[in-house]
Amino acid sequence: MPRFGMVIDTRKCVGCQDCVIACKTENNIPEGYNRDWIITESHGKFPDIQMEIRTERCNHCSETPCVSCCPTGASHIHDVGGVVLVTHDVCIGCKACIEACPYDARFAHPDGYADKCTFCIHRVEKGENPACVEVCPTYCMYFGDLEDPNSEVSKLLKSRKWHVNLTDAGTQPNIFYLV
Amino acid sequence: MNELLELTTTRHNPHVDPVMAMWEWQIPVYLFLGGMVAGMMIISGYFLFTNRHKESNCSCFFIPIVSVVLLSLGMFALFLDLSHKLYVWRLYTTFQFTSPMSWGAWILILVYPALIANILIRPAKWMTEKVPKLLEYSKKINEHPFLVKNIGITNMILGMMLGAYTGVLLSTMGSRPLWNTSLLWVLFLVSGLSAAAAFVHLFAKNKYESELLAKADNGFLIIELFVFVMIFLGLLSSAKPHIEAAQLLLNGAYAPVFWVFVIGIGIIIPLFIQLLAVNHKIKHTAIAPILVIVGGLILRFVIVSAGQYSHWFNAHFH
Ligand code: SF4
Numbered sequence: 369m370p371r372f373g374m375v376i377d378t379r380k381c382v383g384c385q386d387c388v389i390a391c392k393t394e395n396n397i398p399e400g401y402n403r404d405w406i407i408t409e410s411h412g413k414f415p416d417i418q419m420e421i422r423t424e425r426c427n428h429c430s431e432t433p434c435v436s437c438c439p440t441g442a443s444h445i446h447d448v449g450g451v452v453l454v455t456h457d458v459c460i461g462c463k464a465c466i467e468a469c470p471y472d473a474r475f476a477h478p479d480g481y482a483d484k485c486t487f488c489i490h491r492v493e494k495g496e497n498p499a500c501v502e503v504c505p506t507y508c509m510y511f512g513d514l515e516d517p518n519s520e521v522s523k524l525l526k527s528r529k530w531h532v533n534l535t536d537a538g539t540q541p542n543i544f545y546l547v
Numbered sequence: 548m549n550e551l552l553e554l555t556t557t558r559h560n561p562h563v564d565p566v567m568a569m570w571e572w573q574i575p576v577y578l579f580l581g582g583m584v585a586g587m588m589i590i591s592g593y594f595l596f597t598n599r600h601k602e603s604n605c606s607c608f609f610i611p612i613v614s615v616v617l618l619s620l621g622m623f624a625l626f627l628d629l630s631h632k633l634y635v636w637r638l639y640t641t642f643q644f645t646s647p648m649s650w651g652a653w654i655l656i657l658v659y660p661a662l663i664a665n666i667l668i669r670p671a672k673w674m675t676e677k678v679p680k681l682l683e684y685s686k687k688i689n690e691h692p693f694l695v696k697n698i699g700i701t702n703m704i705l706g707m708m709l710g711a712y713t714g715v716l717l718s719t720m721g722s723r724p725l726w727n728t729s730l731l732w733v734l735f736l737v738s739g740l741s742a743a744a745a746f747v748h749l750f751a752k753n754k755y756e757s758e759l760l761a762k763a764d765n766g767f768l769i770i771e772l773f774v775f776v777m778i779f780l781g782l783l784s785s786a787k788p789h790i791e792a793a794q795l796l797l798n799g800a801y802a803p804v805f806w807v808f809v810i811g812i813g814i815i816i817p818l819f820i821q822l823l824a825v826n827h828k829i830k831h832t833a834i835a836p837i838l839v840i841v842g843g844l845i846l847r848f849v850i851v852s853a854g855q856y857s858h859w860f861n862a863h864f865h
């Protein structure tokens with residue numbers, strides 16, 4: 369069974385927001401809402417300061433509190449690639465899943481249902497890359513099957529150092545950041 | 548100086564950023580009313596179980612009617628919170644084993660018949676005047692004391708489930724460190740019992756019951772304080788996000804409202820007044836029970852709001 373994931377090279381990401389705009393136009397996201405966004409993190413102590421820029425979205429986790437709390441089954445794990453999705457006309461808008469995500473990756477769409485990144489499953493099922501990956505001018509994002517040892521994402525994870533976000537939250541995210 | 552950690556985000560989703568505020572007034576109101584009804588079911592169930600319904604002015608006759616009204620108000624508040632309202636029926640075409648909210652939806656379906664059975668044991672006058680047939684049903688039920696007892700037990704069990712569920716709903720959210728304590732259901736159940744006892748104390752026509760529930764309420768308030776201590780001990784000895792969550796209430800952004808309204812006005816002051824009253828040092832007044840009920844409502848507001856405020860962000864650091 370394939371498991372889709374992303375590998376993002378934080379050394380190449382410049383925070384240009386092209387991925388953000390690509391997502392908004394591809395998925396028709398209303399103004400003021402975001403399925404993906406840019407985080408700039410600086411840490412350290414002068415003069416030894418480090419900075420990381422990274423593009424974030426739903427991590428399509430392997431352990432999904434957002435799915436297990438959903439009272440209607442609207443939030444579910446898709447048959448293809450373990451992608452976490454919301455069926456709009458099953459969602460009642462109780463917002464439990466929005467509360468349950470430690471990454472605050474979801475939001476309430478103005479039409480009422482819970483919304484978030486879909487990994488552009490409509491494109492992926494046609495063999496294309498998610499819109500954000502496709503548009504990145506620095507080629508810092510990679511999308512593929514984490515279960516396949518020969519995929520580009522698996523190889524990158526073997527050859528480079530990486531981290532995921534909020535390991536302690538126990539969600540086993542499937543978006544990896546190369547450092 | 549310590550190490551610096553700055554996170555800047557371009558995300559600004561409404562009610563998510565800068566802090567989670569998805570659940571507004573509707574959810575705390577629903578949790579409060581649900582918890583209070585749970586307490587009332589336990590109390591009236593206990594009265595039925597101990598045959599108090601034979602007393603002519605037992606409060607077990609008005610409690611279930613009030614419960615139906617309050618629970619319906621609570622469910623209406625919950626309905627108002629849903630942002631995809633047309634699809635609400637989807638709750639009842641499935642049962643999601645891992646979802647406390649799904650459990651809650653089905654528990655509520657069971658609670659109504661239990662409350663109605665309770666009402667039927669001795670329907671109010673205005674009801675039988677409108678629907679005389681109710682008297683017949685009532686007579687039939689009362690012919691079987693065994694049945695009355697079982698209605699009492701059912702009310703108690705469902706009341707416990709309802710009260711516990713209002714806490715479990717939040718405590719299963721690992722994403723919000725303040726809620727993520729396995730004692731939250733105990734806190735909400737005891738607080739629900741306390742508000743219900745205060746309500747019955749306030750309105751009971753039967754002197755014995757009023758006094759009994761004032762005493763019981765003192766017990767519940769003391770237990771509530773104890774549960775708070777346990778919750779804080781748990782959070783403070785846990786990971787950093789949990790420690791910070793506890794500090795939100797203890798000395799952080801929510802400390803003033805927590806100490807003044809939840810602990811002071813909601814627990815300590817009414818407890819003090821009621822301890823004097825049950826020891827016949829002062830007369831029973833409406834003040835203590837009203838404070839308890841208001842305190843219970845504010846407790847839900849504080850926990851829901853501060854819980855959403857608490858987060859894992861610091862764990863971003865790697
Ligand atoms: S990032 Fe949040 S919404 Fe996405 S799968 Fe993980 S827990 Fe669910």
Ligand code: SF4
Pocket residue numbers: 437438439440441442443454458459460461462463464465466481482
């Ligand atoms: S908001 Fe929708 S998808 Fe999210 S938990 Fe509620 S019903 Fe499920």
